[in-house]
């Protein structure tokens with residue numbers, strides 16, 4: 001059996017940096033961690049890539065050939081990857097049982113929330129014998145703003161439900177958190193800074209969001225609470 005992580009999250013949240021760091025940590029402990037770049041628009045990443053979707057297809061190429069915009073080209077590339085999955089299968093079939101594979105995914109969250117691509121991709125990997133974990137990265141700036149926190153939780157939850165694989169959320173860039181938290185929201189001094197209580201979230205939203213959305217926010221926060229308790 002092969003093990004792997006599917007690393008997802010909004011653009012710029014730190015996915016490639018996370019993959020690089022994990023690869024370096026593994027090297028230090030003499031473990032082989034393989035990173036596969038699945039972002040057809042990625043030009044720079046610091047890890048050493050075992051495979052790169054850009055060898056199959058790139059956003060730049062699709063934009064030129066099919067005169068599509070960046071988002072349309074990205075969706076085209078991801079569908080192309082699925083249709084030509086044997087390209088990846090051939091590369092991955094050389095792996096050993098102990099190898100651990102990290103898939104660095106694109107940052108357009110609609111790929112996880114609106115399209116079935118990522119789900120179909122993980123199903124195809126499972127058929128190759130992969131045991132997968134979804135890793136959803138969020139910039140820790142969301143901790144300073146209840147509106148961003150609500151949006152971040154919704155996107156992470158929606159991704160988890162779409163993929164139906166074990167799921168871990170990770171907050172990145174903690175070194176940049178300055179503690180200038182919005183009123184009524186826990187700050188760095190609070191024990192529940194990393195995981196605000198849902199009552200606190202609702203109270204903070206009550207102050208910042210128009211009243212007509214109160215009931216909606218109440219339903220959202222009770223949904224999150226349900227998943228936390230579960």
Ligand SMILES: Nc1nc2c(ncn2[C@@H]2O[C@H](COP(=O)(O)OP(=O)(O)OP(=O)(O)O)[C@@H](O)[C@H]2O)c(=O)[nH]1
Nearest residue numbers: 010011012013014015016017106107172173174176
């Ligand atoms: N200060 C700080 N900067 C970070 C951290 N992680 C990532 N960055 C920076 O954030 C920027 C984006 O990081 P990436 O790793 O490229 O993010 P990404 O999610 O792969 O970006 P996309 O591929 O565009 O979706 C880079 O300038 C990184 O150096 C962190 O923990 N702390």
